[in-house]
Amino acid sequence: MAQQVPANFNAAEADNLEDIEKQFAVKAVHHMTTYWSILEKVKGSTLRLTKIDDEIYEHLKKDFPEFDPAATIDEDEMKSKSGKERWRNFMMQYEKKVDDYNFGTMLRSNPKWEYGEKETIFVPRMQFYAVEIARNKLGLNDWVYEQAQKEKAEASK
Numbered sequence: 001m002a003q004q005v006p007a008n009f010n011a012a013e014a015d016n017l018e019d020i021e022k023q024f025a026v027k028a029v030h031h032m033t034t035y036w037s038i039l040e041k042v043k044g045s046t047l048r049l050t051k052i053d054d055e056i057y058e059h060l061k062k063d064f065p066e067f068d069p070a071a072t073i074d075e076d077e078m079k080s081k082s083g084k085e086r087w088r089n090f091m092m093q094y095e096k097k098v099d100d101y102n103f104g105t106m107l108r109s110n111p112k113w114e115y116g117e118k119e120t121i122f123v124p125r126m127q128f129y130a131v132e133i134a135r136n137k138l139g140l141n142d143w144v145y146e147q148a149q150k151e152k153a154e155a156s157k
Contacts, residue, residue, distance in 0.1 A: 024104055028122070032106040032115055035132075040148035044132075044141030050098055053133045060130045063090050069134035072110040075121050091126040101126040111140040 038047065050056065060067065063086065077083050094101045105128040106120050113119040135141050 028104050028106055031125075032120075036115060036144070039141050039144040041145070043139075043145045044136035045139040047136050047141075049129055049133055049136070052097060053137075056094070056130055057133050057137055059090065059093070060134055067134070069131065069138055070111060070140055073107070073121060073131070075109060078121070078123075078127075087124075087127055090130070091124060094126050098126060098129065101129075107131055111135045112143075 078087065091101060102124045104122055105125045106115060107123045107128045108115055108119055109121050110119065132141070
C-alpha cells in the first residue's frame, strides 16, 4: 500500500533516499535492456512504442524541426535552460496520454551506438519515446536486429 505524502512535504529540501534512487536505477536499466532485447528480435522500422507513435512523431517534427534522429544528441543543448523548457512544453502534452511519460529512462545519444556509459543519456520517458519513434520510423535502429540475426545464424553453424 502506497504511503500518503504529507501536505507539508517539501521535495526541494527532502533527503535523497538511497533505496529509492536504486529502485529508479533498476527500473531504468530494466527498461533499457528490455528495449534493446526487443530491437534484437524485431526491426525497429516495424515497431510501435505507443498507441500514438504517429502523433508523437508529427509533434516532434513540428516542435523540433531542427532535430536529426540520425545525429548525435547534444546533451548540453537538450538539458540547457531553453532546451529543458522546449522539451517540458512538448512532454506535458502527453501527461494524460502516455503512462510514465516523465519517468527516467536511458537513451542512446546516437542510433549507431549500443548502450554504454559514455553513449547514454538519462532522460524522461517521453523524450525517449519521441527520439526512438523517429529513429525507428527512419529505419535507424534496424541494424540492431540485423546484427542480432547474423550473430544468431553464426552461433547455430
